[in-house]
Amino acid sequence: MSPTRESPVPLVVDQLIDDRRTRIIVCCGSGGVGKTTIAAAVGLRAAERGRHVVVLTVDPARRLAQSMGLTSLDNTPRPVTGVRTGGAAPGTMHAMMLDMKRTFDEIVESHADPDRAAQILANPFYQSLSSSFAGTQEYMAMEKLGQLRRADEWDLIVVDTPPSRSALDFLDAPQRLGRFLDGRLLRLLVAPARFGGRTGMKVLNAGFGMVTGVVTKIIGSQLLRDVQTFVSAMDTMFGGFRERAEYTYRLLRAPGTAFLVIAAPEPDALREASYFVERLERDGMPLGGLILNRVHRSPAARLSAARSLAAAEMLQGLTESESSELGITALRLHAERMRQADSERRLGRRFTAAHPLVPVAQVPAQPDDVHDLHGLRVVGAAFGPDGQP
Numbered sequence: 001m002s003p004t005r006e007s008p009v010p011l012v013v014d015q016l017i018d019d020r021r022t023r024i025i026v027c028c029g030s031g032g033v034g035k036t037t038i039a040a041a042v043g044l045r046a047a048e049r050g051r052h053v054v055v056l057t058v059d060p061a062r063r064l065a066q067s068m069g070l071t072s073l074d075n076t077p078r079p080v081t082g083v084r085t086g087g088a089a090p091g092t093m094h095a096m097m098l099d100m101k102r103t104f105d106e107i108v109e110s111h112a113d114p115d116r117a118a119q120i121l122a123n124p125f126y127q128s129l130s131s132s133f134a135g136t137q138e139y140m141a142m143e144k145l146g147q148l149r150r151a152d153e154w155d156l157i158v159v160d161t162p163p164s165r166s167a168l169d170f171l172d173a174p175q176r177l178g179r180f181l182d183g184r185l186l187r188l189l190v191a192p193a194r195f196g197g198r199t200g201m202k203v204l205n206a207g208f209g210m211v212t213g214v215v216t217k218i219i220g221s222q223l224l225r226d227v228q229t230f231v232s233a234m235d236t237m238f239g240g241f242r243e244r245a246e247y248t249y250r251l252l253r254a255p256g257t258a259f260l261v262i263a264a265p266e267p268d269a270l271r272e273a274s275y276f277v278e279r280l281e282r283d284g285m286p287l288g289g290l291i292l293n294r295v296h297r298s299p300a301a302r303l304s305a306a307r308s309l310a311a312a313e314m315l316q317g318l319t320e321s322e323s324s325e326l327g328i329t330a331l332r333l334h335a336e337r338m339r340q341a342d343s344e345r346r347l348g349r350r351f352t353a354a355h356p357l358v359p360v361a362q363v364p365a366q367p368d369d370v371h372d373l374h375g376l377r378v379v380g381a382a383f384g385p386d387g388q389p
């Protein structure tokens with residue numbers, strides 16, 4: 001059946017995870033839409049269907065982390081207990097929390113000799129960059145993904161992405177960090193330190209003296225010195241950073257990768273999802289599909305909002321007993337729920353009209369937060385062929 005404006009192509013996530021050629025699934029989307037939850041649910045479902053999975057999470061809620069055996073931020077994949085691994089070829093699940101600072105330190109240690117590495121790690125500028133520069137977390141998530149892939153211990157890596165304002169940050173961060181480290185301002189700043197010596201300084205003084213003078217006023221001389229030593233120490237690593245970013249980009253473009261774009265059925269999240277889908281296409285990155293998370297459905301969907309409200313009005317006019325009060329409240333709540341479901345459906349249809357070929361899966365809103373393996377399993381039920389609209 002060809003897709004129409006009304007009905008999207010169903011996304012059956014199980015097909016994706018059962019296909020052994022799928023090696024990386026990246027869950028992205030704007031803030032708070034359920035990336036971490038869906039990544040964990042995909043990981044669990046895949047392990048319970050026989051895959052050897054590692055889930056790389058970023059900042060999971062504490063109870064969810066605990067349920068996956070993650071009690072400390074140590075950048076190490078931990079086995080998840082409680083995974084149901086029946087069948088002839090039982091799967092396994094590991095999970096880890098991304099420690100951004102530790103990952104950055106590891107890169108420095110693997111690229112610089114021990115003295116230089118120690119110098120960089122102790123540099124206050126490095127310390128603030130490695131823990132707070134916008135984009136560092138995204139970059140480090142990519143870096144960690146590259147490391148996990150190289151380790152080749154798992155046949156499926158599920159990646160959660162950082163809580164960025166915009167989903168696109170994840171794709172832009174490595175370049176942005178590269179630009180920053182390569183940046184002309186930093187190169188200018190480092191120049192005096194590199195040229196050193198009297199002749200060098202004489203040549204440089206006229207131009208750079210002015211630049212560094214202004215910069216010193218803005219950021220202070222101690223910080224300027226920190227920046228200079230940091231950048232000259234990092235200089236040897238520029239190539240390394242770029243190479244690694246390119247390696248990860250290649251991984252993301254490879255046929256074994258699938259992006260799942262997660263969105264709540266709300267205008268802002270779906271707008272972000274649209275941008276992201278278009279960007280993936282432009283960058284030649286493989287899109288698995290859209291997951292609409294926290295969708296509201298009503299078990300009594302045959303009673304429309306309008307009829308429900310009309311019934312409430314009628315009851316109101318008839319009696320004033322306590323039980324009819326209750327009935328009226330229930331009818332109004334139902335009407336509200338139906339309105340919400342209608343508006344979510346409309347938004348979904350609008351997305352599909354703009355992107356008719358993007359497969360869509362829907363994950364119902366659970367009554368409570370998803371914080372244990374049972375909850376993840378319930379979410380994962382939407383990944384089968386029956387879970388779809």
Ligand SMILES: Nc1ncnc2c1ncn2[C@@H]1O[C@H](COP(=O)(O)OP(=O)(O)OP(=O)(O)O)[C@@H](O)[C@H]1O
Pocket residue numbers: 030031032033034035036037038058059061161162163164293294295363364365366367368369370371379
């Ligand atoms: N289908 C669902 N039903 C009910 N609650 C859900 C569902 N999906 C996610 N949640 C809850 O919503 C909250 C946010 O989810 P989650 O942490 O996965 O979002 P996120 O996109 O990773 O957020 P951030 O951008 O901050 O990283 C959590 O408390 C989670 O338990």
Ligand SMILES: [Mg+2]
Pocket residue numbers: 035036037058059060160161162163
């Ligand atoms: Mg998250």
